[in-house]
Amino acid sequence: MAKITKLDDIVSLCKRRGFIFQSSEIYGGLASCYDYGPLGVELKNNVKKAWWKAVVQMRDDVVGVDCSILMHPLVWKASGHADKFADLIAECKKCNVRTRVDHLKEKVAEQAEEHTEHIAIDAAMAGTGNLGKKVCPNCGAVGQFTEPMPFKLMFETQMGANVDDSMTMQLRPETAQGIFVNFRNVLDTTRVKIPFGIAQIGKSFRNEVTTKAFIFRTREFEQAELEFFCEPGTDEKWYEHWKEQRFNWYLNLGIKKENLRFREHEANELAHYAKGCVDVEYKFPFGSGDWQELEGIANRTDYDLRQHQRGMRTLNKWFENDRKLANIGLADEAEDYQSGPLSYFDEEKKRRYIPYVIEPSAGMDRSTMAFLVDAYDEEEVRGEQRNLLRFHPAIAPIKAAIFPLVKKDGMPEVARKIYDDLKRYFNCFYDEKGAVGRRYRRQDEAGTPFCITVDGQTLQDQTVTIRERDSMEQIRVSTDQLRNHLREKLDM
Protein backbone atom coordinates (compact mmCIF):
# COMPACT_ATOMS: atom_id res chain seq x y z
CA MET A 1 0.00 0.00 0.00
CA ALA A 2 1.02 3.55 -0.65
CA LYS A 3 2.79 5.15 2.26
CA ILE A 4 1.88 8.71 1.42
CA THR A 5 0.03 9.89 4.46
CA LYS A 6 1.10 13.49 4.69
CA LEU A 7 1.31 16.39 2.32
CA ASP A 8 5.04 16.53 3.05
CA ASP A 9 5.42 13.10 1.50
CA ILE A 10 3.84 14.34 -1.70
CA VAL A 11 5.92 17.50 -1.80
CA SER A 12 9.06 15.46 -1.24
CA LEU A 13 8.15 12.94 -3.93
CA CYS A 14 7.38 15.71 -6.42
CA LYS A 15 10.70 17.39 -5.75
CA ARG A 16 12.78 14.22 -5.69
CA ARG A 17 11.51 12.96 -9.01
CA GLY A 18 11.37 16.30 -10.76
CA PHE A 19 7.61 16.66 -10.95
CA ILE A 20 6.95 19.91 -9.12
CA PHE A 21 9.24 22.57 -7.63
CA GLN A 22 8.59 25.66 -5.57
CA SER A 23 8.56 28.69 -7.84
CA SER A 24 11.61 30.97 -7.63
CA GLU A 25 13.11 28.55 -5.15
CA ILE A 26 16.65 29.95 -5.30
CA TYR A 27 15.21 33.30 -4.20
CA GLY A 28 13.48 31.77 -1.20
CA GLY A 29 10.31 30.89 -3.03
CA LEU A 30 7.16 32.79 -3.94
CA ALA A 31 4.04 32.02 -1.98
CA SER A 32 1.45 29.87 -3.71
CA CYS A 33 3.43 29.51 -6.94
CA TYR A 34 4.86 26.26 -8.28
CA ASP A 35 6.74 25.09 -11.33
CA TYR A 36 6.39 21.77 -13.13
CA GLY A 37 9.70 19.99 -13.72
CA PRO A 38 10.69 17.64 -16.55
CA LEU A 39 8.47 14.75 -15.48
CA GLY A 40 5.73 17.02 -14.16
CA VAL A 41 5.24 18.90 -17.39
CA GLU A 42 4.89 15.61 -19.27
CA LEU A 43 2.38 14.32 -16.75
CA LYS A 44 0.30 17.49 -16.72
CA ASN A 45 0.39 17.77 -20.51
CA ASN A 46 -0.82 14.20 -20.73
CA VAL A 47 -3.66 14.92 -18.32
CA LYS A 48 -4.69 17.87 -20.46
CA LYS A 49 -4.39 15.80 -23.63
CA ALA A 50 -6.53 13.08 -22.10
CA TRP A 51 -9.17 15.64 -21.16
CA TRP A 52 -9.15 17.16 -24.63
CA LYS A 53 -9.37 13.76 -26.24
CA ALA A 54 -12.35 12.72 -24.13
CA VAL A 55 -14.21 16.03 -24.20
CA VAL A 56 -13.40 17.32 -27.71
CA GLN A 57 -11.66 14.85 -30.02
CA MET A 58 -13.89 11.85 -29.38
CA ARG A 59 -17.13 13.85 -29.53
CA ASP A 60 -19.06 15.03 -32.54
CA ASP A 61 -20.81 17.69 -30.52
CA VAL A 62 -17.93 19.62 -28.91
CA VAL A 63 -15.44 22.08 -30.42
CA GLY A 64 -12.53 23.85 -28.78
CA VAL A 65 -11.27 27.40 -28.38
CA ASP A 66 -8.25 29.06 -26.80
CA CYS A 67 -9.06 32.56 -25.61
CA SER A 68 -6.85 35.37 -24.37
CA ILE A 69 -6.35 35.77 -20.66
CA LEU A 70 -7.05 39.50 -20.92
CA MET A 71 -10.59 40.40 -21.86
CA HIS A 72 -12.72 43.51 -22.21
CA PRO A 73 -13.43 44.97 -18.76
CA LEU A 74 -17.17 44.84 -19.40
CA VAL A 75 -16.93 41.05 -19.58
CA TRP A 76 -16.32 41.00 -15.84
CA LYS A 77 -19.05 43.53 -15.25
CA ALA A 78 -21.53 41.33 -17.11
CA SER A 79 -20.34 38.07 -15.58
CA GLY A 80 -20.75 39.57 -12.14
CA HIS A 81 -17.11 39.21 -11.15
CA ALA A 82 -16.33 42.95 -11.15
CA ASP A 83 -18.99 43.69 -8.56
CA LYS A 84 -19.37 40.50 -6.69
CA PHE A 85 -16.03 38.82 -6.91
CA ALA A 86 -14.97 40.77 -3.91
CA ASP A 87 -15.64 40.20 -0.26
CA LEU A 88 -15.82 42.40 2.77
CA ILE A 89 -14.08 40.86 5.69
CA ALA A 90 -14.00 42.10 9.27
CA GLU A 91 -11.68 40.88 11.94
CA CYS A 92 -12.75 40.31 15.52
CA LYS A 93 -10.46 42.36 17.75
CA LYS A 94 -10.81 39.87 20.56
CA CYS A 95 -9.86 36.64 18.87
CA ASN A 96 -8.41 37.88 15.56
CA VAL A 97 -10.68 35.64 13.56
CA ARG A 98 -11.78 37.04 10.23
CA THR A 99 -15.26 36.55 8.93
CA ARG A 100 -17.04 37.63 5.80
CA VAL A 101 -19.25 40.54 6.76
CA ASP A 102 -22.26 39.09 4.98
CA HIS A 103 -21.90 35.98 7.11
CA LEU A 104 -22.15 37.86 10.39
CA LYS A 105 -25.35 37.45 12.39
CA GLU A 106 -26.75 39.34 15.32
CA LYS A 107 -27.36 36.33 17.51
CA VAL A 108 -25.12 33.40 18.28
CA ALA A 109 -27.87 30.91 17.68
CA GLU A 110 -28.43 32.05 14.14
CA GLN A 111 -26.54 29.70 11.90
CA ALA A 112 -24.51 31.60 9.35
CA GLU A 113 -25.22 30.35 5.89
CA GLU A 114 -22.26 28.70 4.34
CA HIS A 115 -22.53 30.12 0.88
CA THR A 116 -24.33 33.37 0.42
CA GLU A 117 -24.43 35.49 -2.63
CA HIS A 118 -21.69 38.05 -2.83
CA ILE A 119 -22.82 41.62 -2.57
CA ALA A 120 -21.41 44.53 -4.53
CA ILE A 121 -18.74 46.26 -2.48
CA ASP A 122 -20.48 49.62 -2.49
CA ALA A 123 -23.75 48.18 -1.33
CA ALA A 124 -21.99 46.08 1.24
CA MET A 125 -20.06 49.04 2.60
CA ALA A 126 -23.29 50.96 2.93
CA GLY A 127 -24.84 48.10 4.82
CA THR A 128 -22.06 47.62 7.35
CA GLY A 129 -22.84 50.56 9.58
CA ASN A 130 -24.26 48.28 12.23
CA LEU A 131 -21.44 45.87 12.90
CA GLY A 132 -21.90 46.99 16.51
CA LYS A 133 -24.58 44.39 16.99
CA LYS A 134 -22.91 41.59 15.11
CA VAL A 135 -21.57 38.56 16.92
CA CYS A 136 -18.21 36.96 16.31
CA PRO A 137 -18.95 33.38 15.28
CA ASN A 138 -15.72 32.26 16.91
CA CYS A 139 -15.59 33.82 20.36
CA GLY A 140 -19.05 35.32 20.66
CA ALA A 141 -17.83 38.87 21.28
CA VAL A 142 -20.38 41.46 20.19
CA GLY A 143 -19.47 44.49 18.12
CA GLN A 144 -15.73 44.04 18.45
CA PHE A 145 -14.97 44.21 14.76
CA THR A 146 -12.43 46.16 12.76
CA GLU A 147 -13.54 48.27 9.84
CA PRO A 148 -14.56 45.96 7.01
CA MET A 149 -11.69 45.30 4.62
CA PRO A 150 -12.48 44.84 0.96
CA PHE A 151 -10.81 41.88 -0.73
CA LYS A 152 -10.22 42.00 -4.45
CA LEU A 153 -10.21 38.51 -5.79
CA MET A 154 -9.24 39.43 -9.35
CA PHE A 155 -5.67 40.19 -10.37
CA GLU A 156 -5.26 43.61 -11.92
CA THR A 157 -2.76 44.70 -14.50
CA GLN A 158 -2.20 47.60 -16.86
CA MET A 159 -2.66 47.49 -20.60
CA GLY A 160 -0.72 50.07 -22.56
CA ALA A 161 2.94 51.05 -22.38
CA ASN A 162 2.17 54.69 -21.83
CA VAL A 163 1.66 54.79 -18.10
CA ASP A 164 -0.58 57.88 -18.21
CA ASP A 165 -2.82 56.38 -20.83
CA SER A 166 -3.08 52.77 -19.79
CA MET A 167 -6.22 50.89 -18.87
CA THR A 168 -6.63 48.73 -15.79
CA MET A 169 -7.44 45.19 -16.82
CA GLN A 170 -8.16 41.97 -15.00
CA LEU A 171 -6.57 38.61 -15.51
CA ARG A 172 -9.43 36.19 -16.06
CA PRO A 173 -10.63 34.43 -12.90
CA GLU A 174 -12.14 31.66 -15.01
CA THR A 175 -11.84 30.51 -18.61
CA ALA A 176 -15.61 30.13 -19.03
CA GLN A 177 -16.31 33.74 -19.95
CA GLY A 178 -14.08 33.49 -23.03
CA ILE A 179 -16.35 30.72 -24.21
CA PHE A 180 -19.60 32.62 -23.62
CA VAL A 181 -18.20 35.66 -25.36
CA ASN A 182 -17.34 33.52 -28.39
CA PHE A 183 -20.67 31.72 -28.47
CA ARG A 184 -21.82 33.63 -31.53
CA ASN A 185 -18.50 33.32 -33.35
CA VAL A 186 -18.60 29.58 -32.99
CA LEU A 187 -22.24 29.41 -34.06
CA ASP A 188 -21.50 31.50 -37.13
CA THR A 189 -18.41 29.65 -38.27
CA THR A 190 -18.67 25.97 -37.44
CA ARG A 191 -22.15 24.67 -38.36
CA VAL A 192 -22.66 23.38 -34.84
CA LYS A 193 -26.24 22.77 -33.76
CA ILE A 194 -27.64 22.64 -30.28
CA PRO A 195 -26.95 20.58 -28.31
CA PHE A 196 -23.22 21.29 -28.57
CA GLY A 197 -20.33 22.32 -26.38
CA ILE A 198 -17.30 24.59 -26.49
CA ALA A 199 -14.21 23.55 -24.54
CA GLN A 200 -11.12 25.37 -23.38
CA ILE A 201 -8.02 24.68 -21.29
CA GLY A 202 -6.07 27.57 -19.86
CA LYS A 203 -4.67 29.53 -16.97
CA SER A 204 -6.86 31.50 -14.58
CA PHE A 205 -5.98 33.76 -11.67
CA ARG A 206 -7.68 34.38 -8.37
CA ASN A 207 -6.42 36.23 -5.34
CA GLU A 208 -7.44 33.61 -2.85
CA VAL A 209 -7.75 34.93 0.67
CA THR A 210 -5.59 32.03 1.74
CA THR A 211 -3.86 29.46 -0.37
CA LYS A 212 -3.79 25.88 0.70
CA ALA A 213 -2.14 22.55 0.44
CA PHE A 214 0.70 22.66 -2.07
CA ILE A 215 -0.69 23.03 -5.61
CA PHE A 216 -4.25 22.40 -4.45
CA ARG A 217 -5.31 26.02 -4.09
CA THR A 218 -2.96 28.40 -5.86
CA ARG A 219 -3.53 31.91 -7.18
CA GLU A 220 -2.43 30.97 -10.68
CA PHE A 221 -3.97 27.73 -11.88
CA GLU A 222 -5.10 25.88 -14.95
CA GLN A 223 -8.68 24.99 -15.73
CA ALA A 224 -10.28 22.71 -18.26
CA GLU A 225 -13.81 23.89 -18.86
CA LEU A 226 -16.65 22.83 -21.08
CA GLU A 227 -19.75 24.91 -21.66
CA PHE A 228 -22.36 22.60 -23.11
CA PHE A 229 -25.28 24.48 -24.65
CA CYS A 230 -28.65 22.79 -24.75
CA GLU A 231 -32.33 23.53 -25.12
CA PRO A 232 -34.10 24.55 -21.91
CA GLY A 233 -35.98 21.53 -20.67
CA THR A 234 -33.25 19.15 -21.80
CA ASP A 235 -30.72 20.53 -19.32
CA GLU A 236 -31.45 17.95 -16.62
CA LYS A 237 -30.69 15.16 -19.03
CA TRP A 238 -27.38 16.71 -20.13
CA TYR A 239 -26.45 17.47 -16.55
CA GLU A 240 -26.75 13.79 -15.75
CA HIS A 241 -24.88 12.89 -18.94
CA TRP A 242 -21.88 15.03 -18.09
CA LYS A 243 -21.85 13.94 -14.48
CA GLU A 244 -21.43 10.38 -15.65
CA GLN A 245 -18.93 11.22 -18.39
CA ARG A 246 -16.69 13.21 -16.16
CA PHE A 247 -16.75 10.77 -13.25
CA ASN A 248 -15.82 7.92 -15.53
CA TRP A 249 -13.00 9.92 -17.08
CA TYR A 250 -11.11 9.80 -13.80
CA LEU A 251 -11.83 6.12 -13.30
CA ASN A 252 -10.78 5.25 -16.84
CA LEU A 253 -7.45 6.97 -16.27
CA GLY A 254 -6.80 4.80 -13.27
CA ILE A 255 -8.10 6.70 -10.25
CA LYS A 256 -9.18 4.14 -7.66
CA LYS A 257 -12.90 3.97 -7.28
CA GLU A 258 -12.83 4.15 -3.50
CA ASN A 259 -11.02 7.50 -3.69
CA LEU A 260 -13.59 9.22 -5.89
CA ARG A 261 -17.09 10.42 -5.14
CA PHE A 262 -19.76 12.95 -5.99
CA ARG A 263 -20.90 15.61 -3.61
CA GLU A 264 -24.16 17.21 -4.56
CA HIS A 265 -24.49 20.84 -3.48
CA GLU A 266 -27.30 21.71 -1.15
CA ALA A 267 -29.84 24.22 -2.42
CA ASN A 268 -28.55 26.88 -0.03
CA GLU A 269 -24.96 26.68 -1.24
CA LEU A 270 -25.79 27.02 -4.92
CA ALA A 271 -24.75 30.18 -6.70
CA HIS A 272 -27.81 32.29 -7.39
CA TYR A 273 -27.80 31.43 -11.10
CA ALA A 274 -27.14 27.72 -10.74
CA LYS A 275 -29.93 25.21 -10.88
CA GLY A 276 -27.74 22.35 -9.76
CA CYS A 277 -24.12 21.67 -8.94
CA VAL A 278 -22.11 18.63 -8.04
CA ASP A 279 -18.44 18.26 -7.16
CA VAL A 280 -16.25 15.37 -8.15
CA GLU A 281 -14.15 14.84 -5.05
CA TYR A 282 -10.94 12.93 -4.46
CA LYS A 283 -9.89 11.54 -1.13
CA PHE A 284 -6.46 13.05 -0.66
CA PRO A 285 -4.43 11.32 2.04
CA PHE A 286 -3.20 14.46 3.76
CA GLY A 287 -4.79 16.70 6.32
CA SER A 288 -7.67 14.97 7.97
CA GLY A 289 -7.95 12.62 5.00
CA ASP A 290 -10.38 15.04 3.51
CA TRP A 291 -12.35 14.74 0.34
CA GLN A 292 -11.38 17.63 -1.88
CA GLU A 293 -12.93 19.00 -5.04
CA LEU A 294 -11.32 18.14 -8.36
CA GLU A 295 -14.11 19.34 -10.60
CA GLY A 296 -17.47 21.04 -10.38
CA ILE A 297 -20.32 20.28 -12.74
CA ALA A 298 -22.96 22.97 -12.73
CA ASN A 299 -26.21 23.74 -14.47
CA ARG A 300 -25.72 27.47 -15.11
CA THR A 301 -29.06 27.84 -16.86
CA ASP A 302 -29.19 30.73 -19.36
CA TYR A 303 -27.62 33.15 -16.89
CA ASP A 304 -24.29 33.86 -18.60
CA LEU A 305 -25.54 34.45 -22.12
CA ARG A 306 -28.30 36.67 -20.81
CA GLN A 307 -25.82 38.63 -18.75
CA HIS A 308 -23.58 39.20 -21.76
CA GLN A 309 -26.53 40.47 -23.74
CA ARG A 310 -26.95 43.02 -20.97
CA GLY A 311 -23.21 43.72 -21.12
CA MET A 312 -23.41 44.46 -24.84
CA ARG A 313 -26.20 46.94 -24.14
CA THR A 314 -23.98 48.66 -21.56
CA LEU A 315 -21.21 49.49 -24.02
CA ASN A 316 -22.37 53.01 -24.87
CA LYS A 317 -22.83 53.94 -21.26
CA TRP A 318 -19.31 52.73 -20.59
CA PHE A 319 -17.83 54.98 -23.27
CA GLU A 320 -19.92 57.92 -22.11
CA ASN A 321 -18.64 57.46 -18.56
CA ASP A 322 -14.98 57.68 -19.45
CA ARG A 323 -14.60 53.91 -19.52
CA LYS A 324 -15.01 53.75 -15.77
CA LEU A 325 -16.88 50.70 -14.56
CA ALA A 326 -17.38 52.13 -11.10
CA ASN A 327 -19.76 54.77 -12.39
CA ILE A 328 -22.15 52.57 -14.27
CA GLY A 329 -24.54 49.73 -13.71
CA LEU A 330 -25.24 46.93 -16.09
CA ALA A 331 -28.01 47.80 -18.55
CA ASP A 332 -31.40 46.22 -17.97
CA GLU A 333 -32.35 43.15 -19.88
CA ALA A 334 -34.32 43.70 -23.06
CA GLU A 335 -37.91 42.57 -22.96
CA ASP A 336 -37.35 40.33 -25.96
CA TYR A 337 -34.07 39.02 -24.63
CA GLN A 338 -35.00 35.53 -25.81
CA SER A 339 -34.32 36.66 -29.36
CA GLY A 340 -31.27 38.75 -28.51
CA PRO A 341 -27.84 38.58 -30.14
CA LEU A 342 -26.74 35.57 -28.11
CA SER A 343 -29.89 33.58 -28.73
CA TYR A 344 -30.12 30.46 -30.86
CA PHE A 345 -32.58 29.72 -33.62
CA ASP A 346 -33.74 26.15 -33.76
CA GLU A 347 -34.43 25.44 -37.44
CA GLU A 348 -36.46 22.34 -36.82
CA LYS A 349 -38.73 23.78 -34.20
CA LYS A 350 -38.70 27.28 -35.68
CA ARG A 351 -38.06 28.65 -32.24
CA ARG A 352 -35.55 31.14 -30.88
CA TYR A 353 -34.27 30.89 -27.31
CA ILE A 354 -31.29 31.43 -25.01
CA PRO A 355 -29.73 28.01 -24.45
CA TYR A 356 -29.10 26.52 -21.05
CA VAL A 357 -25.53 25.64 -20.13
CA ILE A 358 -24.06 22.63 -18.39
CA GLU A 359 -20.54 23.39 -17.21
CA PRO A 360 -18.01 20.75 -16.17
CA SER A 361 -15.03 22.70 -14.83
CA ALA A 362 -11.96 20.70 -13.86
CA GLY A 363 -8.79 21.83 -12.10
CA MET A 364 -5.84 20.50 -14.07
CA ASP A 365 -3.30 21.06 -11.29
CA ARG A 366 -5.52 19.37 -8.77
CA SER A 367 -6.22 16.39 -10.95
CA THR A 368 -2.54 16.08 -11.86
CA MET A 369 -1.78 15.86 -8.15
CA ALA A 370 -4.59 13.35 -7.66
CA PHE A 371 -3.25 11.14 -10.46
CA LEU A 372 0.21 11.34 -8.92
CA VAL A 373 -0.94 10.49 -5.41
CA ASP A 374 -3.26 7.76 -6.58
CA ALA A 375 -0.54 6.08 -8.66
CA TYR A 376 2.06 6.05 -5.91
CA ASP A 377 2.81 2.64 -4.50
CA GLU A 378 5.40 0.83 -2.43
CA GLU A 379 5.84 -2.92 -2.39
CA GLU A 380 8.34 -5.47 -1.24
CA VAL A 381 10.22 -7.46 -3.84
CA ARG A 382 12.72 -10.08 -2.70
CA GLY A 383 13.18 -8.27 0.58
CA GLU A 384 13.76 -4.94 -1.10
CA GLN A 385 11.33 -2.07 -1.20
CA ARG A 386 10.15 -1.09 -4.65
CA ASN A 387 8.70 2.39 -5.17
CA LEU A 388 6.63 2.92 -8.23
CA LEU A 389 4.03 5.08 -9.86
CA ARG A 390 1.32 2.98 -11.44
CA PHE A 391 0.27 5.59 -14.00
CA HIS A 392 -2.21 4.73 -16.66
CA PRO A 393 -0.11 4.55 -19.87
CA ALA A 394 -1.98 7.54 -21.32
CA ILE A 395 -0.67 9.87 -18.61
CA ALA A 396 2.72 8.29 -17.93
CA PRO A 397 5.42 10.91 -18.60
CA ILE A 398 7.69 8.37 -20.30
CA LYS A 399 6.03 5.59 -22.27
CA ALA A 400 9.02 3.32 -22.82
CA ALA A 401 12.66 3.10 -21.75
CA ILE A 402 15.19 1.31 -23.94
CA PHE A 403 18.25 -0.41 -22.50
CA PRO A 404 21.14 -2.52 -23.68
CA LEU A 405 21.47 -5.31 -21.12
CA VAL A 406 25.17 -4.53 -20.83
CA LYS A 407 27.30 -1.84 -22.35
CA LYS A 408 29.22 -4.04 -24.76
CA ASP A 409 29.02 -6.57 -27.59
CA GLY A 410 27.26 -4.06 -29.83
CA MET A 411 24.13 -3.98 -27.66
CA PRO A 412 24.19 -0.20 -27.09
CA GLU A 413 24.22 0.41 -30.82
CA VAL A 414 21.20 -1.80 -31.41
CA ALA A 415 19.32 -0.30 -28.47
CA ARG A 416 20.15 3.19 -29.60
CA LYS A 417 18.71 2.45 -33.02
CA ILE A 418 15.48 1.15 -31.50
CA TYR A 419 15.28 4.25 -29.32
CA ASP A 420 15.79 6.59 -32.27
CA ASP A 421 12.97 4.87 -34.08
CA LEU A 422 10.49 4.74 -31.20
CA LYS A 423 11.01 8.29 -29.99
CA ARG A 424 9.31 9.54 -33.11
CA TYR A 425 6.07 8.00 -31.84
CA PHE A 426 6.27 7.95 -28.05
CA ASN A 427 8.09 9.82 -25.35
CA CYS A 428 11.04 7.46 -24.76
CA PHE A 429 14.14 7.31 -22.61
CA TYR A 430 17.48 5.68 -23.34
CA ASP A 431 19.78 4.42 -20.57
CA GLU A 432 22.88 2.24 -20.69
CA LYS A 433 24.47 3.06 -17.35
CA GLY A 434 24.95 0.58 -14.52
CA ALA A 435 23.10 -2.60 -13.69
CA VAL A 436 19.91 -3.22 -15.60
CA GLY A 437 17.95 -3.89 -12.41
CA ARG A 438 18.71 -0.42 -11.18
CA ARG A 439 17.58 1.04 -14.47
CA TYR A 440 14.29 -0.86 -14.21
CA ARG A 441 13.68 0.48 -10.73
CA ARG A 442 14.45 4.03 -11.73
CA GLN A 443 11.82 3.80 -14.43
CA ASP A 444 9.38 2.33 -11.90
CA GLU A 445 9.77 5.50 -9.85
CA ALA A 446 9.04 7.64 -12.89
CA GLY A 447 6.01 5.50 -13.73
CA THR A 448 7.27 4.28 -17.11
CA PRO A 449 4.99 1.41 -18.14
CA PHE A 450 7.45 -0.47 -20.37
CA CYS A 451 11.16 -1.18 -20.49
CA ILE A 452 12.71 -2.66 -23.61
CA THR A 453 15.99 -4.51 -23.26
CA VAL A 454 18.42 -5.56 -25.94
CA ASP A 455 20.33 -8.70 -24.89
CA GLY A 456 22.56 -11.38 -26.40
CA GLN A 457 19.65 -13.07 -28.05
CA THR A 458 18.69 -9.87 -29.85
CA LEU A 459 21.91 -10.12 -31.81
CA GLN A 460 20.91 -13.63 -32.95
CA ASP A 461 17.21 -13.32 -33.75
CA GLN A 462 16.22 -9.62 -33.62
CA THR A 463 13.95 -10.00 -30.63
CA VAL A 464 13.95 -7.88 -27.50
CA THR A 465 12.37 -8.23 -24.08
CA ILE A 466 9.55 -5.98 -22.97
CA ARG A 467 9.30 -5.70 -19.22
CA GLU A 468 6.00 -4.54 -17.80
CA ARG A 469 6.13 -2.12 -14.88
CA ASP A 470 3.38 -3.42 -12.62
CA SER A 471 4.01 -7.15 -12.90
CA MET A 472 7.74 -6.96 -13.72
CA GLU A 473 7.09 -9.76 -16.21
CA GLN A 474 8.91 -9.96 -19.50
CA ILE A 475 7.95 -11.14 -22.94
CA ARG A 476 10.01 -11.38 -26.11
CA VAL A 477 8.94 -9.42 -29.13
CA SER A 478 10.49 -9.16 -32.56
CA THR A 479 11.97 -5.70 -33.12
CA ASP A 480 9.87 -5.13 -36.21
CA GLN A 481 6.72 -5.77 -34.14
CA LEU A 482 7.82 -3.48 -31.34
CA ARG A 483 6.13 -0.29 -32.41
CA ASN A 484 2.76 -1.91 -33.08
CA HIS A 485 2.96 -3.89 -29.89
CA LEU A 486 3.58 -0.77 -27.82
CA ARG A 487 0.99 1.27 -29.67
CA GLU A 488 -1.60 -1.32 -28.80
CA LYS A 489 -0.54 -1.57 -25.17
CA LEU A 490 -0.37 2.18 -24.81
CA ASP A 491 -3.80 2.59 -26.35
CA MET A 492 -2.50 5.24 -28.75
Next chain:
RNA sequence: GCGGGUGUAGCUUAGUGGUAAAGCGCCAGCCUUCCAAGCUGGCCAUGUGGGUUCGAUUCCCAUCACCCGCUCCA
Protein backbone atom coordinates in the same frame (compact mmCIF):
# COMPACT_ATOMS: atom_id res chain seq x y z
C1' G B 1 -4.54 37.52 8.75
C1' C B 2 -4.25 34.79 13.76
C1' G B 3 -2.15 30.64 16.71
C1' G B 4 1.34 26.56 16.64
C1' G B 5 5.45 24.13 14.18
C1' U B 6 9.48 23.58 10.62
C1' G B 7 13.79 25.26 7.59
C1' U B 8 21.42 21.51 7.67
C1' A B 9 23.62 18.18 0.47
C1' G B 10 18.88 16.40 -4.79
C1' C B 11 16.06 13.33 -0.72
C1' U B 12 15.88 11.41 4.52
C1' U B 13 18.16 12.55 8.85
C1' A B 14 22.57 13.51 12.72
C1' G B 15 25.27 17.21 15.23
C1' U B 16 27.90 21.49 17.45
C1' G B 17 29.38 28.84 20.30
C1' G B 18 35.60 26.69 17.44
C1' U B 19 37.50 21.91 10.66
C1' A B 20 29.45 20.20 9.58
C1' A B 21 28.45 13.82 9.77
C1' A B 22 25.88 9.68 7.59
C1' G B 23 22.54 6.77 4.46
C1' C B 24 20.23 6.94 -0.11
C1' G B 25 20.62 9.32 -4.72
C1' C B 26 23.67 11.53 -8.56
C1' C B 27 28.41 11.76 -11.71
C1' A B 28 33.13 9.18 -13.53
C1' G B 29 35.55 4.51 -13.80
C1' C B 30 36.07 -0.91 -12.84
C1' C B 31 32.98 -5.10 -12.71
C1' U B 32 28.39 -6.84 -14.46
C1' U B 33 24.13 -11.28 -19.61
C1' C B 34 17.67 -9.34 -16.39
C1' C B 35 15.38 -6.40 -11.25
C1' A B 36 18.29 -0.72 -6.47
C1' A B 37 25.00 -6.34 -5.75
C1' G B 38 30.22 -4.90 -5.12
C1' C B 39 34.88 -1.82 -5.45
C1' U B 40 37.44 3.06 -6.34
C1' G B 41 37.05 8.15 -6.88
C1' G B 42 34.01 12.60 -7.14
C1' C B 43 30.03 16.67 -6.72
C1' C B 44 26.63 19.09 -3.61
C1' A B 45 24.22 21.93 2.46
C1' U B 46 23.23 25.16 7.59
C1' G B 47 16.44 29.59 3.45
C1' U B 48 17.67 35.20 3.36
C1' G B 49 19.36 39.67 5.98
C1' G B 50 20.99 41.91 10.31
C1' G B 51 22.73 41.78 15.62
C1' U B 52 25.67 39.77 19.92
C1' U B 53 30.66 37.42 19.84
C1' C B 54 37.65 36.85 18.87
C1' G B 55 34.50 33.29 16.34
C1' A B 56 27.30 31.90 14.96
C1' U B 57 24.78 26.51 11.50
C1' U B 58 24.00 26.86 16.98
C1' C B 59 22.00 32.58 20.83
C1' C B 60 18.82 37.10 19.56
C1' C B 61 15.90 40.10 15.96
C1' A B 62 13.73 40.66 11.29
C1' U B 63 12.31 38.54 6.78
C1' C B 64 10.98 34.64 3.23
C1' A B 65 8.89 29.93 2.41
C1' C B 66 6.44 25.51 3.77
C1' C B 67 3.29 22.41 7.12
C1' C B 68 -0.90 21.88 10.90
C1' G B 69 -5.21 24.33 12.91
C1' C B 70 -8.62 28.61 12.56
C1' U B 71 -10.72 31.47 8.61
C1' C B 72 -11.93 31.60 3.42
C1' C B 73 -13.37 28.63 -0.71
C1' A B 74 -16.14 32.76 -6.29
